Amino acid sequence: MLHYAPVDEDWMYPNxxxxxxxxxVAGGSHIPTTPHEQAWMFYLPRTCAHCTYPAxxxxxxxxxxxxxxxxxxxxxxxxxCKGYGExxxxxxxxxxxxxxxxxxxxxxxxxxxxxxxxIQPQCVVNCIGKIRVMGxxxxxxxxxxxxxxxxxVHKKQIALPYYPQLGLEPNIYYIPPIxxxxxxxxxxxxPQVDGAIERYRDLERDPxxxxxxxxxxxxxxxxxxxxxxRGKAIGYDDKGAELVQVPVTEPVIERAAFDAxxxxxxxxxx
Amino acid sequence: xxxxxxxxxxxxxxxxxxxxxxxxxxxxxxxxxSGKKRKAAPPAEPPPTAIDxxxxxxxxxxxxxxxxxxxxxxxxxxxxxxxxxQPMVAPRPDVATTEKVFVKAVTDGKLAAxxxxxxxxxRSMAGRLGEFSDALALEFPVKxxxxxxxxxxxxxxxxxxxxxxxxxxxxxxxxxxxxxTLYPNASIDMYPMEFKDQPGAHEAGxxxxxxxxxxxxxxxxxxxxxxEIIAEGYSTSSVQAGSEGHAAHGDWANGEWxxxxxxxxxxxGGSNLAPGQRAFIAFAxxxxxxxxxGSRKCVTMAWLPVSVQ
Ligand code: SF4
Ligand code: SF4
Numbered sequence: 262m263l264h265y266a267p268v269d270e271d272w273m274y275p276n277x278x279x280x281x282x283x284x285x286v287a288g289g290s291h292i293p294t295t296p297h298e299q300a301w302m303f304y305l306p307r308t309c310a311h312c313t314y315p316a317x318x319x320x321x322x323x324x325x326x327x328x329x330x331x332x333x334x335x336x337x338x339x340x341x342c343k344g345y346g347e348x349x350x351x352x353x354x355x356x357x358x359x360x361x362x363x364x365x366x367x368x369x370x371x372x373x374x375x376x377x378x379x380i381q382p383q384c385v386v387n388c389i390g391k392i393r394v395m396g397x398x399x400x401x402x403x404x405x406x407x408x409x410x411x412x413x414v415h416k417k418q419i420a421l422p423y424y425p426q427l428g429l430e431p432n433i434y435y436i437p438p439i440x441x442x443x444x445x446x447x448x449x450x451x452p453q454v455d456g457a458i459e460r461y462r463d464l465e466r467d468p469x470x471x472x473x474x475x476x477x478x479x480x481x482x483x484x485x486x487x488x489x490x491r492g493k494a495i496g497y498d499d500k501g502a503e504l505v506q507v508p509v510t511e512p513v514i515e516r517a518a519f520d521a522x523x524x525x526x527x528x529x530x531x
Numbered sequence: 532x533x534x535x536x537x538x539x540x541x542x543x544x545x546x547x548x549x550x551x552x553x554x555x556x557x558x559x560x561x562x563x564x565s566g567k568k569r570k571a572a573p574p575a576e577p578p579p580t581a582i583d584x585x586x587x588x589x590x591x592x593x594x595x596x597x598x599x600x601x602x603x604x605x606x607x608x609x610x611x612x613x614x615x616x617q618p619m620v621a622p623r624p625d626v627a628t629t630e631k632v633f634v635k636a637v638t639d640g641k642l643a644a645x646x647x648x649x650x651x652x653x654r655s656m657a658g659r660l661g662e663f664s665d666a667l668a669l670e671f672p673v674k675x676x677x678x679x680x681x682x683x684x685x686x687x688x689x690x691x692x693x694x695x696x697x698x699x700x701x702x703x704x705x706x707x708x709x710x711x712t713l714y715p716n717a718s719i720d721m722y723p724m725e726f727k728d729q730p731g732a733h734e735a736g737x738x739x740x741x742x743x744x745x746x747x748x749x750x751x752x753x754x755x756x757x758x759e760i761i762a763e764g765y766s767t768s769s770v771q772a773g774s775e776g777h778a779a780h781g782d783w784a785n786g787e788w789x790x791x792x793x794x795x796x797x798x799x800g801g802s803n804l805a806p807g808q809r810a811f812i813a814f815a816x817x818x819x820x821x822x823x824x825g826s827r828k829c830v831t832m833a834w835l836p837v838s839v840q
Pocket of ligand 2: 368369
């Protein structure tokens with residue numbers, strides 16, 4: 262992918278095949294252990310990673326790409342881009358795309374108008390699985406245990422950048438899938454993936470981590486700090502004001518399967 | 532000090548060799564005519580020669596229409612200009628794809644027309660992803676004493692560029708292609724754009740998804756044949772808005788472009804050409820078929836003096 266200039270075919274059917282099984286599974290077989298050597302798949306939302314050392318930025322001979330000091334968001338200046346496509350070639354993640362209509366290259370804007378108002382990006386707040394969180398990371402030496410991102414990346418070390426060997430320090434960190442082929446995961450997330458998976462499996466014994474996972478997807482505001490106490494996880498904004506409070510363990514309520522009042526069968530939908 | 536353009540001796544030899552196929556073509560033409568009523572043979576074109584000054588010949592004709600076949604080009608000496616792969620700014624081309632351009636210039640006292648000829652094996656006009664346009668640019672210093680750096684000028688020492696793209700010419704003559712023309716089978720589920728199975732959707736629907744157009748990027752609009760640009764150093768080139776006093780037209784045939792760019796002799800805030808006045812020119816060429824765009828181009832390495840008659 263390094264310096265590969267994509268052609269129409271590359272982006273023509275971006276989702277074709279993503280749900281398809283690449284091999285056969287014999288009838289009656291089961292998957293006894295993880296990682297699953299026989300069959301595995303996972304989804305990975307891959308938006309622009311607003312890299313610390315963006316290849317797209319370095320490649321643009323017009324200097325039309327810049328990284329914002331205030332939030333690290335990498336933007337293509339749409340008034341200066343001349344559509345040379347150098348960033349499209351250079352980004353190894355192939356996240357900048359040439360638009361044949363506007364004749365400029367375009368990419369994820371990190372939802373900067375929302376971020377400027379303290380709101381998390383759309384792809385984060387819209388995640389129905391509530392498994393995404395956006396925040397601001399500190400360098401390892403300045404990591405704060407009460408910063409949600411520092412906690413996941415530096416303290417618990419369960420979230421890893423993908424293809425770190427490309428050297429751009431991408432700023433999306435993934436909690437790696439636990440079922441997938443390890444060799445593949447090593448290639449994608451580097452040698453720390455084994456430890457990250459182990460620590461993730463251990464997470465249920467850590468109420469602070471469990472609390473943070475509950476906070477994810479519970480507010481559309483950017484959390485700068487969080488705290489877990491007395492079975493509650495609390496998120497705070499940059500000024501220390503409380504944004505949201507959630508129970509770390511949802512109370513269990515047992516109800517009859519049939520709701521006589523509404524005349525409807527109850528679904529157990531979390 | 533004006534440095535004359537350095538012409539390597541090899542280039543002169545190549546120029547002499549080039550005259551041969553021209554001669555061969557002439558004799559074929561003569562064969563084709565035999566047996567029919569003899570037409571007057573067109574006056575033989577002098578072969579291009581290396582030059583140390585580009586003379587802008589005064590002609591008694593209106594040169595405002597860019598016409599590579601106009602009669603006033605006939606018989607004028609053609610200068611041979613040596614180009615090299617842009618050497619300064621990454622990304623650079625690996626090889627010099629356009630090794631030479633051949634130039635004639637005329638003026639009617641108000642406008643100057645430059646006729647540039649260069650080899651380009653395929654005609655490229657961009658459009659779909661990964662396609663780039665053939666292009667050529669003329670560069671003039673805004674001030675000549677001292678001269679700005681020939682490669683894009685410098686802060687406080689601007690250069691004035693006339694940048695033609697085959698793509699702009701196609702837009703101008705045939706209209707800017709829509710997605711429906713570039714990708715006739717493209718289809719999408721939700722967006723109100725002009726895809727084939729979106730009844731009632733139209734191009735205006737796409738415009739609201741055009742950030743380039745929204746912020747006034749000239750790149751996102753249909754152009755005339757040529758962009759007028761001011762630059763003060765690498766990465767600074769900016770298209771000048773509303774400059775309509777120029778035009779261009781190129782014809783591609785047999786692996787060769789013949790292009791005419793017309794510009795006013797006098798401009799406001801830009802470069803000026805006048806009889807008896809110090810003036811200079813430089814050239815750049817892009818072969819879209821070789822994926823050349825931006826800094827991937829061939830350029831002249833020094834200012835060539837210009838003498839306006
Ligand atoms: S992921 Fe690609 S487009 Fe995004 S900042 Fe990094 S190099 Fe640039
Ligand atoms: S929703 Fe916003 S942050 Fe997410 S990919 Fe789109 S532009 Fe980027």
